[in-house]
Amino acid sequence: MAKQDRAIRTRRVILAAAAKVFEARGFQAATINEILREAGVTKGALYFHFPSKEHLAQGVLLEQDQQGGVQDQACKVQEFIDTVMLHAYRLQTDPMVRAGVRLSLDQQAHGLDRSGPFVRWSQIVRKLLSEAYEQGELLPQVVVTETADVAVGAFAGVQAMSQAMCDHNDLLVRVSAMLRHLLPSVAHPSVLTTVEMGADRGEAVARSLEWSEPREPAEVS
């Protein structure tokens, strides 16, 4: 048991080091030796967990999707907004999330499954929007799968633009604006008047999570 705990901790240390190196250098320029130096583990330990640089990158991509989600909420549109704003906030502040997004958009990263994060995020958003639809929060003509893909794609580009323009400094303002533009064609007007989607929403959600019990990440099959 203690041995298993140690293995889990070592795996986390390696992934954190890989995230740092991938974020700074990109997939192609990053080397296993840099990640080894950053992690301070033995070569044997690293190769036990991750047989190649591709496995390390996949590990980072998976890890960023496994972060705990927001609390269940009565209003599913608010839960969707909070999920998006929390991710934007983490993108500004969490190296694992930053590295994951960089790898996803890193077109040099041949051999990586770049569609993975899009597919997983799309599943998370579809689930939330389906629940919102069933509760009558969405407009009747909404096609949940289509709206989820538009939201996930739009988010990916808005963050890329914010990064290119000012290294993510205005990310929260841009994502808030994106939601204000998308939601009127998706949610009932009565829902829109009650939800909060200001630029400060992500940090508020992150703070509220610090005060609550740790929670398993949402299961995505």
Next chain:
Amino acid sequence: MAKQDRAIRTRRVILAAAAKVFEARGFQAATINEILREAGVTKGALYFHFPSKEHLAQGVLLEQDQQGGVQDQACKVQEFIDTVMLHAYRLQTDPMVRAGVRLSLDQQAHGLDRSGPFVRWSQIVRKLLSEAYEQGELLPQVVVTETADVAVGAFAGVQAMSQAMCDHNDLLVRVSAMLRHLLPSVAHPSVLTTVEMGADRGEAVARSLEWSEPREPAEVS
């Protein structure tokens, strides 16, 4: 004059070759020698026009923004839609546009001004939306600069998602869905009922341009 014509033609040949190589290999992996072979020009000619790989990439990025725009239209929201759908159509079909977008999102491409295409597209969209606003086509609460940036960012991500999922095969369907999601919070309902924004709109606009006079690209200062 004939000499100048030849120089312009050589420049175009080099840029077309650079676009092909950058699109296939990415900025970092591409070499000037590959571009030379592809272009079939002398090393002297290439270096006369483009002193470095960075200059070649900037040339491609600039060229994709210089493509002729759509015809002036009475309804500026339709002109905005047509500009977006035509760009999506060219992204599926034109190597220069594909290479330009790849370079813009290519995070390995250190030393390139990656914000350039975002800024230039934002200016094009701001101009169209400002005209639409002045003509009373937009909702009064719209902030044109904000809406333009949301649209440009969202487009960039929707195309990246379409590329990652299926190499742009469903791009026109996704961009059409994006517009249907964004425009209800931007344009007057009476305008929305009259505009065309189906997935086949880009090809229709491209075909109509083939039959009209060649037109100078829209000036962006």
